[in-house]
Amino acid sequence: MKQGKCRFCSLVLKETETDLSGIALIGGDQLWFGRELALRKSDRYLSCGSRNDKGRFWIKHRRARDNSLAERPVSPHIIGPAQLELFPTPPRDWGQLNPQDEYALTATATALLSDFSDYLRDQGVDPSFTGAADLRTLRVLTAQLGAEAPIHEVDVKAIATLGGHYNGRRVLYFLRQRGMLKPEPTHDAELIRARNAAASLPAPFAEAVDLWIDVLLGQGSRSNPALASGTIYSYVQNACPSLKSWADSGITDLREITKKDVEAAIMGLAPARRHSVHPPLRSLFRALRRERKIFRDPARSVSLPAAVKLPTPLPSDRVKGILSKAEDTRSQLIVALVAVHALVHGDPPTLLLEDLDRPRGRLRVRRRGRLDHMVYLDELTADLATAWLRERHRRWPRTGNPHLLVSRVSAADETGPRMSTEVTKTVFERVGISARKLREDRIYDEARHTADPVHLMRLFGLSTTTAMKYVTAAHPDKHPDPIRA
Numbered sequence: 001m002k003q004g005k006c007r008f009c010s011l012v013l014k015e016t017e018t019d020l021s022g023i024a025l026i027g028g029d030q031l032w033f034g035r036e037l038a039l040r041k042s043d044r045y046l047s048c049g050s051r052n053d054k055g056r057f058w059i060k061h062r063r064a065r066d067n068s069l070a071e072r073p074v075s076p077h078i079i080g081p082a083q084l085e086l087f088p089t090p091p092r093d094w095g096q097l098n099p100q101d102e103y104a105l106t107a108t109a110t111a112l113l114s115d116f117s118d119y120l121r122d123q124g125v126d127p128s129f130t131g132a133a134d135l136r137t138l139r140v141l142t143a144q145l146g147a148e149a150p151i152h153e154v155d156v157k158a159i160a161t162l163g164g165h166y167n168g169r170r171v172l173y174f175l176r177q178r179g180m181l182k183p184e185p186t187h188d189a190e191l192i193r194a195r196n197a198a199a200s201l202p203a204p205f206a207e208a209v210d211l212w213i214d215v216l217l218g219q220g221s222r223s224n225p226a227l228a229s230g231t232i233y234s235y236v237q238n239a240c241p242s243l244k245s246w247a248d249s250g251i252t253d254l255r256e257i258t259k260k261d262v263e264a265a266i267m268g269l270a271p272a273r274r275h276s277v278h279p280p281l282r283s284l285f286r287a288l289r290r291e292r293k294i295f296r297d298p299a300r301s302v303s304l305p306a307a308v309k310l311p312t313p314l315p316s317d318r319v320k321g322i323l324s325k326a327e328d329t330r331s332q333l334i335v336a337l338v339a340v341h342a343l344v345h346g347d348p349p350t351l352l353l354e355d356l357d358r359p360r361g362r363l364r365v366r367r368r369g370r371l372d373h374m375v376y377l378d379e380l381t382a383d384l385a386t387a388w389l390r391e392r393h394r395r396w397p398r399t400g401n402p403h404l405l406v407s408r409v410s411a412a413d414e415t416g417p418r419m420s421t422e423v424t425k426t427v428f429e430r431v432g433i434s435a436r437k438l439r440e441d442r443i444y445d446e447a448r449h450t451a452d453p454v455h456l457m458r459l460f461g462l463s464t465t466t467a468m469k470y471v472t473a474a475h476p477d478k479h480p481d482p483i484r485a
Helices: 041-048 055-070 107-122 132-145 153-160 169-177 189-199 203-216 229-248 259-267 271-290 329-339 379-395 408-412 421-431 435-449 453-460 464-474
Strands: 013-015 031-033 362-365 373-376
Touching: 107 132, 107 169, 132 153, 132 169, 153 169, 189 203, 189 229, 203 229, 203 271, 229 259, 229 271, 259 271, 329 379, 329 421, 329 435, 421 435, 435 453, 435 464, 453 464
Parallel strands: none
Antiparallel strands: 013 031, 362 373
16 A cells, blocks of 8 residues: 555554543553544543543552652751750751752651641631641741751741742741740840740740730731830830739639739729830730630720820920030930930931931931931031041941941941940930930920921921820910811
8 A cells, every 4th residue: 555545544643641431451551543533522521421530641640649759768957856056057048949859758747737737727727728838838847857856937937938839927836836946036135125024924924925025026826017126025024013913822824814803903003103004914915815825805894094194394404404414425416316306215226327317417217107207407416416426436447237326235246236225214314304204395395486286297207196285285275176176
């Protein structure tokens, strides 16, 4: 037969991956005609009986995949719990991670992943959908490092930044609750003091306060904005005396606290201290209730009457010569920023070198959650800023700290932390007037010369409510129109 004369000479034999006739050949493959004599799609579905019938080739691929997964070796980088470090471990480079080169999980790691899946379900998260990124992150960590030793927080955060297929927030919280997370070292003085204050409490209360600090930092089971470290330390410091008194009275668990206990702890204090203790206790029990550590919030319905206290001016003899009471140039600059430009007590430590524009005589004040406030420096404050820059360069010429105000400790720290607020607190203790009273006196003095609240808002970066409070205090005869307000 000549080539091209026969119709079947040009047919192509094609191997299909679907067992169309439902016949599984043992030790062989089924061949089918192609081109003109190939079966149509409708014939395949009719012959196969179901659209979801994947055939024997899919079974072969699945078995081959299972065999390859079973033959994977265990990671050589698994950390033993009894292994000691001869020197600090350098940061791991997770950027070179290849998902195809996964190691086999140990029995401990498999059990940990199973517990994490149960934890996600308890939180209302589907491990195969919304929680898949968290589960993938923990699987990579346990496959590479094992689950026998604590996992570093920096490693979890490093993997979480690799892409959208990874997430570390729920992993951090889960490992922290199980005691398997090695926290990232912090250089924030306020956070260190807050942790130390929590460690001084009895064991059940210490764990609750540590969890509370994590929630305030935005590291709870649900995301929330993080508070400033100074606010966290103030909350913990004000709540610790009440917790210690409850522990001394025989209470061993915060779930035993009732509304009467909270009211007794607050009302037993001086009137000036009640408003300092009430917000921290409410925040503590609200955080524990949200994290499902207590069944009810005993401080939820406890309230205190809020009295509106109008600012009052300071006597002129107390304000006169206040700069001469400051010892050095840095202290004089801090006092001038508060007494002349009415900065908040926590603003000076956060100022950066780039925020100071000496040629234009301006200083930018960055405030969390608000727009930046621009301060136009007067001649006295500008001269003090220039003198401080010279002294800063003379004392610490090689410091890389980006902040404008530095101390002996912060200038020597390579991480560039901000100066502790304890330094500014000491400055005003030596002056003899608190920063709050100086700031109120400056704004009140400006309000006496003008009754325009917009002027106060622009000059000092005040809110509408605060500006109206000073206008009302300086001009009692002028009240806002309730219709236009």
